[in-house]
Amino acid sequence: MLYQRSSQLFIEAEKVIPGGVNSPVRAFKSVGGTPIYVKEAKGAYLFDEDGNKYIDYINSWGPMLLGHSYPPVVNAVIEKAKKGTSFGMPTEIETEIAALAVSMVPNIDKIRFVNSGTEACMSAIRLARGFTGKEKIIKFRGCYHGHSDSFLISAGSGLSTFGVPNSPGVTKGTAHDTLLADYNNIESVKNLFLENPDEIACVIIEPVAGNMGCVPPIEGFLESLRKVCNENKALLIFDEVMTGFRLAKGGAQELFGIAADIVCFGKVIGGGLPVGAFAARAEIMDYLAPVGPVYQAGTLSGNPLAMAAGLAMLTAINEDEKLFERLEEKGAYLEKGLTEVLLKNNRKFVINRIGSMISVFFCENNVVDFNSAAKADTPEFKSFFHGLLQRGIYIAPSSYETWFLTDALTYEDINFTIEAVALATQS
Template identity: 80%
Template sequence: MLYTRSSQLFAEAEKVIPGGVNSPVRAFKAVGGTPIFVKSAKGAYLYDEDGNRLIDYINSWGPMILGHAFEPVVQAVIEKAKLGTSFGMPTELETQIAALAVSMVPNIDKIRFVNSGTEACMSAVRLARGFTKKDKIIKFAGCYHGHSDSFLIQAGSGAITFGSPNSPGVTAGTAKDTLLAKYNDLENVATLIEANKNEIAAIIVEPVAGNMGCIPPNKGFLEGLRQLCTDNKILLIFDEVMTGFRLAAGGVQELFNINADIVCFGKVIGGGLPVGAFAASSEIMNYLAPLGPVYQAGTLSGNPLAMAAGLAMLQALDADRAIFQRLEEKTAYLAAGMEEVLKANNVVFTINRIGSMVSVHFDADPVVDFQTAAKGDNETFKKFFHGLLQEGIYIAPSAYETWFITDALTYEDLDFTIQAVDKVSKTF
């Protein structure tokens, strides 16, 4: 495939945008080469500026669960735009989507809409600290909760030490209140809690990790976190920005029948427009201004275009709950097909999947946390990525990202992808 136009556009972008992109993973730094510039998308396919068609396994990093340019969402946005794009005042739409979300997700009474997943997670942590009157939080290595200062933390020197900033601009003072735990390791979490008795406001976790590849929780891990939080008066925050309304109508809480105290949303809940949200019981949510002392605000929060897109998306999912089973079946079919051809070509690999999330790791050992994810052969992944790209398939340009399956994918698309994996893996 030729990417002449994309290369030209990237060169122009680099002159006026840092790194030529507005989000770092788009820059292809992890895989090499020049980013693909998209011109349009429909259903399961991307169409780039050079006229190439690509089967899409990113789907805008998750929200396009029903495919690109899903007609009910597009029409909802068009009709709403005709009436005005932003008011900075309440609209009925906000109540409608809030009521629908609350009805679909277990264990929440109220929800507040913001403009991104980062904002949702940042606000959830502030709310947890205000509600518990404690300062520290626990997060997990490899789990990404946006680029808020509290979350850009790397490991300290031991299990009970404070984390340290892993980005310039994050102060040591901020980092000292973030403790870093090991995903799928309850003993490690218990040690951190014991060493910081009565100081921890919240544990925030991707209940199914998607930012070190797809990593489901080990049996008993989420249940153990719930018990540790209950026993120590700590709030459990599920970051369901990726998994909410994707793995089930009610997200991971429904899938595993585990109640979090606060849940964060993004991606699917906005139908592809910039939206985030966080939700909890009335008792916790009533601590937010204007009812309570914890301040959180946003000029464009509840933007009518985003609310229209999100409402249309949730209505479609609510009306067709069978979609989650269809997505599970398609993902299982794809994973089984890839496993067969990778084995046949003597490739060392592990495939993780759950629901409509799947990832390929080029290492033989189980991938259960960031440390094991980091063992993967990145040179093989680069060949895999570029090989699939040449075959007309677009996956995340990073070994640390999950693939997202969309209902718009046909079994013909999946078979084509499996054949492409077979062809590419013969070159390793």
């Protein structure tokens, strides 16, 4: 494939945009080469500025559950735009989508819309601190909750250590209030509570990690986490920016049968537009201004275009009784095919999958946390990524990102993908 137009566009972008991109992973730093510039997308396919076509497995990092340019979403946005794009005032559609979301997701009574997953998680942490009167939080290595200061923390040498900033601009004071545990390791969580009695406001977690590749929770982990939070009067926050409305109508809470105290949403809930949300039972949400003391605001929160897109998306999901069955079947079919060709090509690999989220790691041991994900063969992934790209398959340009399937994907597309993987991994 030729990328002449994309290459030129990247050169032009570097002159006026830091690194040429508005989000770092897009720069292809992990895999090398020049970013692909998308011109348009339809269904399961991307079309770049050079006229190349790709089967898309990132789907805008998750929200395109029903495919790109999904007609009900597109039409809803067009019709709403004709009536105005932003008011900074209440609109009826905000209540409509809020009521629908509350009806779909277990354990929530009220929801507040924001503009991104980062903003949702940031607001949820503030709310948890305000509600509990405590200041420290626990997060997990390898779980990404956006770029708010509290989340840009990496672990020290031990499991039970204070975090240190891993981005300039994050203060030591902020890092001091963020404690780190290892994903799928409940003992690391218990140790932090023992070392910081009556200080921890909440534990925030991706119930299925998607930013160290796809890493599902091991059996009993989420249940134990719920119990530990109860015992220590700390809130459990599920960051369902990726999993919400993707793994089930009610997200990971429904799938695993675990009740979170606060749930964060993004991606799917906006139908592809910039939307996030956080939700909880009424006693927690009523701590928010204007009825409570915890301040949170946003001029563009509940933007009518975003609400229209989100309402169309959630309505389609809610009315399609077979959607998640189809996604599971397609995910299982892809996993089986990838396993067969990688075994045939004598590759050392691990495939993690849950529903429509899947990752391939080039390693021998099970991937259950950030440390085991980091042991995967990065050079082999680079070759794998570019081998697929040349054959018209677009996966995330990082081994630390999950793939996302869309319902628009056909079995012909999946078979094409399996064949491309077979060719890309031949010795």
